[in-house]
Amino acid sequence: MVEIKNAGYAVGKKWLLENISYQFFPGKCYMICGPNGAGKSTLMKLLSLLSIPDVGEVFYNNTKINYTNKEGYSKYRAVLSQQVDISFPMEVEEVVMMGRYPHFKIKPSKEDIEICDEVIELQNLQSFRKRNFLTLSGGERQRVQFARVLSQIWKAPEQGSRILLLDEPISSLDIKYQFDFLKHVQQFLNERTIIIAVLHDLNLALNYADEILLLNKGKLFSSGKPGDVLSPENINAVFQLEFKLHQFNDMQFLWSVV
Amino acid sequence: MFRQSKFFFPFTIVLLIVILLCAVAFGAVSIPIHDMFSGLLHVLQNKKSANIYEGVFIEIRLPRVLLCTITGAILSVSGVLLQGLFRNPIVEPGLIGTSAGAAFGASIVFVFAIRMSAEIRDLAGPLLVPVFAFGGGLLATFLVYSISKSQKRISVTSLLLVGIAINAIGLSGTGFMSYIARDPQARSITFWNLGTFSGATWPQVGITWAVAIIVFIISFRYSKQLNALILGEEEATHLGVEPEKLKRRIMILSTAMVAVATAFVGVISFIGLIVPHILRLLIGSDNKKLIPASMIMGAIILTVADMGARLLIAPAEVPIGIITSIAGAPVFIFLLKKFNLLQEKGSSYG
Numbered sequence: 195m196v197e198i199k200n201a202g203y204a205v206g207k208k209w210l211l212e213n214i215s216y217q218f219f220p221g222k223c224y225m226i227c228g229p230n231g232a233g234k235s236t237l238m239k240l241l242s243l244l245s246i247p248d249v250g251e252v253f254y255n256n257t258k259i260n261y262t263n264k265e266g267y268s269k270y271r272a273v274l275s276q277q278v279d280i281s282f283p284m285e286v287e288e289v290v291m292m293g294r295y296p297h298f299k300i301k302p303s304k305e306d307i308e309i310c311d312e313v314i315e316l317q318n319l320q321s322f323r324k325r326n327f328l329t330l331s332g333g334e335r336q337r338v339q340f341a342r343v344l345s346q347i348w349k350a351p352e353q354g355s356r357i358l359l360l361d362e363p364i365s366s367l368d369i370k371y372q373f374d375f376l377k378h379v380q381q382f383l384n385e386r387t388i389i390i391a392v393l394h395d396l397n398l399a400l401n402y403a404d405e406i407l408l409l410n411k412g413k414l415f416s417s418g419k420p421g422d423v424l425s426p427e428n429i430n431a432v433f434q435l436e437f438k439l440h441q442f443n444d445m446q447f448l449w450s451v452v
Numbered sequence: 453m454f455r456q457s458k459f460f461f462p463f464t465i466v467l468l469i470v471i472l473l474c475a476v477a478f479g480a481v482s483i484p485i486h487d488m489f490s491g492l493l494h495v496l497q498n499k500k501s502a503n504i505y506e507g508v509f510i511e512i513r514l515p516r517v518l519l520c521t522i523t524g525a526i527l528s529v530s531g532v533l534l535q536g537l538f539r540n541p542i543v544e545p546g547l548i549g550t551s552a553g554a555a556f557g558a559s560i561v562f563v564f565a566i567r568m569s570a571e572i573r574d575l576a577g578p579l580l581v582p583v584f585a586f587g588g589g590l591l592a593t594f595l596v597y598s599i600s601k602s603q604k605r606i607s608v609t610s611l612l613l614v615g616i617a618i619n620a621i622g623l624s625g626t627g628f629m630s631y632i633a634r635d636p637q638a639r640s641i642t643f644w645n646l647g648t649f650s651g652a653t654w655p656q657v658g659i660t661w662a663v664a665i666i667v668f669i670i671s672f673r674y675s676k677q678l679n680a681l682i683l684g685e686e687e688a689t690h691l692g693v694e695p696e697k698l699k700r701r702i703m704i705l706s707t708a709m710v711a712v713a714t715a716f717v718g719v720i721s722f723i724g725l726i727v728p729h730i731l732r733l734l735i736g737s738d739n740k741k742l743i744p745a746s747m748i749m750g751a752i753i754l755t756v757a758d759m760g761a762r763l764l765i766a767p768a769e770v771p772i773g774i775i776t777s778i779a780g781a782p783v784f785i786f787l788l789k790k791f792n793l794l795q796e797k798g799s800s801y802g
Contacts, residue, residue, distance in 0.1 A: 268692035
């Protein structure tokens with residue numbers, strides 16, 4: 195379980211996040227939504243341990259985070275960012291292997307190599323293996339980074355769950371790979387996995403999330419089942435846009451009333 | 453890409469050995485191979501050199517070549533480390549103040565050593581020079597790093613400009629020191645600015661090799677973490693690396709070895725730029741391969757440059773810095789152009 199308790203984060207005198215508490219349980223996919231400046235990225239930074247909350251606490255698998263020794267967490271917690279730029283030429287294969295870095299000292303073990311092969315196959319990157327990462331398109335780069343992140347937490351830890359954090363992961367992907375990506379995320383989910391994602395597309399969140407956290411002005415505006423949280427009233431209040439919920443077979447989608 | 457890496461190490465090691473043999477054999481005086489062996493044998497037996505060839509080989513040629521190879525390795529590995537740390541292919545110890553700061557530190561000792569009593573000088577002299585060089589180099593490197601860093605990223609323009617300023621302070625400080633030096637043994641400004649291996653001695657060889665080997669082993673252990681830094685500081689953090697700690701350590705390691713080399717041979721620019729660039733194109737950016745490869749390649753290139761320095765206008769000598777700068781400056785300009793570094797678009801090896 196991942197837990198954030200009474201957390202607040204401030205820059206100068208401005209509180210970017212205030213009094214956030216939430217429990218994230220294994221086997222579920224959580225999505226964080228909200229307008230620009232609502233504090234989504236800040237919350238992600240607290241959950242990924244990049245930032246230390248000014249007040250409150252963060253827990254991984256029921257233990258309070260020790261910020262002075264974070265190395266061990268990277269064995270079961272991985273983060274995919276919106277865009278990753280690398281500073282020197284590297285082969286796709288080498289980039290994916292970086293995901294295994296927390297698991298070996300100097301030389302990758304047989305298991306590390308097998309996991310990389312498996313992930314490369316899963317992401318359909320076999321023909322890219324020896325390509326220079328810097329020559330790839332934005333979408334291809336994101337798939338390679340996703341493969342790296344998956345290889346990092348391919349196996350759940352002996353105790354507790356693996357944690358996958360996704361910070362606007364699909365913004366650079368075309369529509370086919372957006373769905374492909376979400377399909378892979380769903381396949382990755384099991385009873386030993388917690389997935390938390392920041393997503394801009396409300397319709398994707400509505401249909402792919404198990405629970406949604408709706409942030410507004412640094413506060414948790416609403417949370418729970420997607421249908422309840424992303425109600426036209428809530429969206430109206432948060433985005434100041436009039437939305438209507440449409441039902442189409444068993445799919446739901448939101449569209450603004452113009 | 454990078455198919456050559458399988459043959460790279462055997463080929464370059466053989467090349468290095470051949471070049472070392474050439475470097476000890478050729479010079480103002482050519483040394484026959486049998487005199488090399490008998491010279492070494494006489495040293496092992498604790499006997500005096502039997503002829504002039506053995507003497508030149510043991511006392512002049514061999515320490516010079518050994519100091520030269522290790523300096524080449526040091527400057528190249530330092531280039532790799534600093535480029536990884538700054539995430540930028542145009543960084544090298546000569547450009548970001550490490551060498552100039554180290555030279556300044558060392559020149560202070562040369563000037564003030566004569567004011568100390570003879571005993572202190574004899575006792576502390578060989579140690580004080582590298583220690584002061586280290587202090588000066590570290591201060592300069594740290595200044596360039598912290599001044600040019602704004603928020604998260606380091607812009608190339610600010611890095612180069614701050615580097616120019618700190619280099620100017622270091623070099624004019626060195627110039628001032630050699631100007632006021634009354635000791636006829638104090639080194640000239642030409643020595644510091646352009647570097648030379650002509651005064652190589654065995655104690656210098658010993659100290660430089662010892663520091664270099666220690667630093668190489670430690671930096672090799674950091675190669676995985678340096679690789680992670682290629683993804684950026686945030687991603688590296690997610691992989692369990694602590695970037696601030698890593699950067700501090702790398703800066704100290706790199707400065708330690710560059711300072712020792714600079715204290716003995718002066719400032720030699722551009723080696724730390726050329727060698728890593730060639731190697732990234734040949735074998736890629738994995739620091740686990742790049743660090744040992746640049747040791748070998750740096751040794752090869754600087755030894756060849758020093759042979760040039762000795763042979764071009766023999767029996768006189770060209771300062772080695774002139775040769776490395778003539779070869780290195782075009783590479784530097786090429787890098788700036790190729791990666792659009794002057795347009796602030798960031799770097800791309802694509």
